Amino acid sequence: MHLGLLQKGQTAVVTGLSPACRKEVRQRLLDLGFVKGAEIRVQNISPLNDPVSYNIYNTLISLRRNDAANVLIEIKEQNV
């Protein structure tokens, strides 16, 4: 499961970054807090469906969907 598949209303926990992830992207994602154990939720979806803004450590970070696919997650709870 990766972040690109996370739906609005779900809460997930980051489990790591994809091994296929490029070095600069990996560094940047780590700097922004996409670290194992971080809780993450979808906050908003852009009107054109991409990018998506995520709430992670109380900050809204927006990523394009293809970049979000580098973040591996595990769904924690399903709210409606």
Next chain:
Amino acid sequence: MKMNTMCDVCELNASAKLKKLGDAADRSDYTIALAGNPNTGKSTVFNALTGLKQHTGNWPGKTVVRAEGSFSYDGRKFKIVDLPGTYSLLSTSEDEEVARDFVLFGKPDVTVVVVDASRLQRNLSLVLQILEITPRVVLCLNLMDEARRHHITIDVRTLSRDLGIPVVAASARSKEGIPELLKTVHQMATGSVWPSKKTVLHTPDKTGRAIDEVAHALSELDPALPNTRWLAMRLMEEDSSIITALQKEELSPKIDEEKLKPVLELASTYREELGDTYRNDLVEAIYARSAQIVKGSVASDTSQRSFRVDRAIDNIVTHKIWGFPIMFLLLGIVLWITIVGANYPSQWLSGLLLGNIYPFLKSGAQSLNFPWWLSGFLIDGVYMSTAWVVSVMLPPMAIFFPLFTLLEDFGYLPRVAFNLDRIFKTAGAHGKQALTMTMGFGCNAAGVVATRIINSPREKLIAILTNNFSLCNGRWPTQILLATIFLGALASHGGAQVIPVLAVVCVAVLGILFTFFTSWLLSNTLLKGASSFFTLELPPYRPPKLWQTLYTSFIDRTLIILGRAVVFAAPAGAIIWLISNINVSGQSVALWLIQGLDPVGLFIGLNGVILLAYIVAIPANEIVIPTILMLTALVVGSTGVGNEAGVLFEASDSQVAVLLQAGGWTTLTAVNVMLFSLLHNPCSTTIYTIYKETGSRKWTTVATLLPVLYGVIVCFLCTRIWNYFS
């Protein structure tokens, strides 16, 4: 909840010892570095300390070049360096390198790390990294007012004990905590307070061992070398500035290139062995430590009710259906206020500068017996064009920039980037280009400077090359005047007001389309490449400080840009006067040029006067219309307005219409001039700024000529199509 009393804010309080020196002080007793994540109000702290009015935008990555200021406190002079806002110090981006190298090599006496109190856990990551470099850190827990609003309480004493450094709670916007911050910085700088202990990160097995061993190898070379652990981490990352510094004996006289070799080999062996695990482990260790610290000192309302307002606003402004209309509506409102509001001060200024001061100068020159050519050159040429630029350009800029800054400070602009990113991505460009494009509506030179927020060089260049397609303030008056005179006349009585505004908005939207098209074109030809990685922080909404915003945006943007425009407009006025008054073989140089340019001009639906005006007006777009009027009067001969050659003048709309029609203008000419005003070379200020930002003649040339090429093609096509249908 602690309220701010008048005494807290009063400068006679503890900060009475504070003397703000701006950036005037050249010698200082102590150097202070100011570090922090983006969006933590770092620049506000900087301003509160130095009294400098550095503009602080509510968007990430504003301070790309480091700013310096100074203040004196209790008889000591402090130099303070505002470092770029960064999330971390581990990566290779330019911002992080500047910040990292300054904390290490600049050897500041104290490093103040500004953190957002309501996002402490995230922000602590940077604090812990800086603590690896130096223990001489003061933590400024900023935005306490926001934290209180979000029901977050922080135990400052526990936090200070856990980190081993002084912690000061503050709200720099209202100056709360600034006196305490000054006192603490002073104490640490003078040595009366010392950081108590060093926080050591517990990195897991292999990674921890690798760092320890490389650090140990460094200590063996020089036991006195400080922060070996940090240096070891940098060597593991192959940080070239650290490696060079060590090789050149800059960090230790005992370590040189030869001795460093085995250490570098050791680091590279571990790097190969650990691969991505190294960085993962390190960052996880940092976050684990942050979480531990936060657990002990922060209590928060877990239901997060207070973030509801932010979310509600976001749900509306990024709404699938309403997101875009709201964006255009806001842009429309800003433009409307600018256009309508600028009229009055413009009229007043031109009445003053052209109606009162001009005759005064003229009669003064006469009574002082100036020769006609000298008073003509100075007053009719240089003074008049400067007066035009001031009266036409100052009011819209003084309205537009503050409005724009209010939207910026509120936090709306990053949402625009969020909404538009998809389109920029398709065009192979960066989402933050939406911000620089919007900025260009005010001034292209400012827009070009703003492209510094884009990290990828390729995408930054695209943003620079396309900024000119944002219709800038200098061109709005041209658009509005022509639309009002020629298109308003076409409409019935009711439409006379709406049609011109719609026409101008159409031209602006056409400019946006050209931005997308050109970005796409460049991505597929000269600047081949796919859209790179894009991340954008959407900062929390913050109520803008109205008066401060008005003041700083006026000083920062309006006056600086106006100053540059005046510098360029004055010589342009001189040239206009000269070409109209120097005669060669029986007629003025201007007439010769107009006759030479006429065939080309008419071919694309313009005329020689317009082309010459655009050439002469390269320094400042604002003087295009007055130049056209003056040159037309010269060609047509006496028309009752502007009876002296080479003199810019003020005329009413109907007089302008009569004059231009006498000069052969039709509705088509007006439409073409509106198009050409959008699509022609940037003004010389912008060209110069592009050169400074790119450092490349080639790209400056492309940025200059490409829009002209578009303009010629578009005007030509418009003329053919128009003639076909009429």
